Amino acid sequence: MSDTTAPGILPSQSIDELIAKGAILSDKPFDKDQVQPASLDLRLGARAWRVRASFLPGRGRKVTERIADVAMHELDLTKGAVLERGCVYIAELQEHLKLPPGVSARANPKSSTGRVDVFVRLLSDAGPAFDDVAEGYHGPIYIEIAPQTFSVLVRQGTRLNQLRLKRGQPSRLRIESVGVDLTDGIAGFRARRHAPVVDLDREDGHDPSDYWEPLIPRDGQLLLDPGEFYILASKEAVEIPVMEAAEMTPIDPSVGEFRVHYAGFFDPGFGTDEAHGKGSRGVLEVRSHETPFILEDGQTVARLVYEPLTARPARLYGDLGSHYQRQGLKLSKHFRAWGN
Template sequence: MTDNPGVIASQGIARMIAAGQITSATPIPDPQIQPASLDLRLGTVAWRVRASFLPGRGNTVADRARDFEMHEIDLSRGAVLEKGCVYLVPLNEGLALPTTVNAVANAKSSTGRLDLFTRLIADHAVEFDRVDAGYTGPLYAEISPRSFSVLVRPGMRLNQIRFRAGKVALDDAALAALHDAETLVNGPAQIDNGLGFSVDLKPGKGDIVGYRAKPHTALIDLDKLGHYAVDEFWEPVRAEDGRIILDPGAFYILVSREAVHVPPQYAAEMAPYLAMVGEFRVHYAGFFDPGFGNATAGGAGSRGVLEVRCHEAPFVLEHGQSVGRLVYEQMQEVPERLYGADLGSNYQGQGLKLSKHFKAPE
């Protein structure tokens, strides 16, 4: 039942589809359904818009788009979304949510690791990536490639949506108890409005602690997996002294010092950075599925990959510095399939890792 408290699991999402609470003009294939979320597919057209926008109360996205649209792009044969531009794409999926269910969206992991800024917009929305309980209407993706221009086609899945019924987030007392029972992180647990994590800037194998996106690169076709040479798009980041200086406007892939575990009956979300920890954004993709880093799902704790962009001024980042926190949420029921090898999950047991589009290091 969708009115029981908790994040709705894969089998609950399937029931929502069958009940018409998640709509689509074409059938939704089973691989779109993840343990605690639904992947969303691009439609057949995109609009190049002058600026990012929110529709606001009483306004539809389509009506507001007319104020900002520059031209329409046919995606059916594949189309290039250019770095530095903003696009609006109607998604195949829409919603007819019960009044007890709201939703939150986020970019998929590979989307974030390409610095492909992707956010969900719903009619009447006053926030990105948030859908109110009871919402009925279409969904749109705002896409803004930041580091690399990309080739996209209809049906590609760049973002995902998670459905929640009632109060789902664990408070600090419940989170501490869960850590005592399940060991959510190796080492001491820093619990304060979620589970804190820090950055790893001490080299392990070799001396590379991260990657920085090169400013002038070729196009990335999002259908080509394991295809691109790392050194054509990324330069390695080294930190012999356990610190790096982030350059304003540059995009980095780093990794958390801690190995994280999400038990099967819980999900987690990486919370937005706090301004007090520094002038940088910690992530784009923030969903951690049930089973992430879980031993029964092929993991033994998995480190979180950090998508980092520095803002106003150069900023010194040091090994072990706190950079964010994970908010754990109760599942409505344990998913029938967990994140891991059985789902072909790309990042179970990960350390420092680029998106699946790049060739594995030799």
Template sequence: MTGVLASQQIETLIAEGAIDTGAPPARGQVQPASLDLRLGSEAIRVRASFLAGSGRPVAERLDEFEMHRVDLTGDGAVLEKGCVYVVPLMERLALPADLSAVANAKSSTGRLDLLTRTITDGGTEFDRVAPGYTGPLYAEICPRSFSVLARSGMRLNQIRFRRGQSVLDDAALRALHDSETLVGGGPALIDDGLGFSVDLQPAEGALAGWRAKRHTGVIDLDRIGHYDPLEFWDPLQARHGRLILDPDAFYILVSREAVHIPPAYAAEMAPYLAMVGEFRVHYAGFFDPGFGHAGAGGTGSHGVLEVRCHEAPFVLEHGQIVGRLVYERMDEVPAQLYGAGIASNYQGQGLKLSKHFRAPEAGA
């Protein structure tokens, strides 16, 4: 068999010692197609982002770049906006030779513009774990828009395990769409994945998006539904179906399409080609089996877009293709689907900030 490992298979890896969690797994840590990773006891402030490089351990590179360390136990510590930190994670791996892994930020992490990437000993790419890797895992964390209060045990990123090559080519994706209706509200644009576009013509009175404020307070990552969004975000209206993106500003927008991930598949959001504009979409990219699936409490769910403009102001227009979903087969259907009786914050979502913010008042 080939494909992405399901929750019950991840639990078997833990029981067999291929995944050492360092402490008993937390409730909800095993997701339908991924494992949440937990911050360890300290964060190391470094001068710059880095990769270990072939044959070199991360600890050796930390000796070159370390500035100081902060204790994440107890009350935790503030990770300052614009700074780079490396945090040893609780989990370690001893993967069999036929298993590789890919990591990504969790949805709530990406929606805070909290750049979080996984690095490994000997790693030459972020968020990629080589087949058969044995060793520690580290999170590189760079708060981009907001300073955050972090504590040991928090879960900012997640990891998927896969056996072999399981990505659907365009022919297989078209066949899946024909049988499962992967996207509603129009024809499916299938070209190296399932394309999706931005919605800049919301219903009357609804917001088109949010833009992060430049100067805000600290966000405690343990506080759910706590913060007034207007203290951290500017609400946006789109005029005539367009929005001008400011350089280096961070936006939360939403896809025009409602997408569906069938139970036997997983998906990952990938950025669109750079030639379409000077902006980036996607900081958190995993879509679990059952996302938007009618049998798991969804009727198609819109993708929230985490957008950062680069060098020059850029006009984003309604219906513009901004990204694509790459679908993969599951090795097994998960015992638990996204949204079906588990703590899934974004099933059936539209435009939505991270779980740390209260729902905006009508007319905001």
């Protein structure tokens, strides 16, 4: 590979090299826009299963063995299928891994997946944890899908999560706090219950008023109701330098009984002037837990953890026409702009 042997997140050209060398394989040819600046989009395969419960395969066991224990019925994704809210599914992914020694991976939901409150996690054979793929792993990968608020329509090829590959154990460069913006005007959206199905391959094709209720804070405060799902925006602009990548981590309970941001990866160039994104905000997917909670303008709700890349990426965030560069408060790409 062309970059150094220092620990770090692999950039786009290193992912391209892994694909060329057969370390990342696919049932179908890779899409031209599948490789991001520091991550790889993953695509649903042909089959999914409605399962009775979430699970981990455990050491020495394959995911397919556990599916046989808990499967209720099989879905054909080549024809499209609706995944019902409140249910759990396991789906094949088109991609397979033959990671070389020293290279491991971590998965996270794509931004658009988190913004419609679809909880997804990666599984690998014998994997003791969700989302983390062991160094040198050879085998298939799967995705657990659990729609929380909206039922969703998916198909073979739908992209719900992404894979970040890394060499060694990258050091944490710094950790930054992220506050919430609750200034005047529409400061967020709350998901409506019993909304129509969201087609996850249909961009700008849904009327947001059918799915979301706008929120106007009072005196810089917003009351979070338990079990409800909210879209808010960060107080600060977020900027990811071109030689770094970041992950937004859920806040610990010491600052509030809520969870923020299912989709955690921020690629190099997000929010930078160099990539024409200066001033971009982080969008926060927020769910309150057991008790009502009052958020205040500027309150810390999440943290960004920065890690180094092994080399400057050949492409930056926004080069592929991302929906979320230069964003402020913004719903997922599936919805038309509010008021249009």
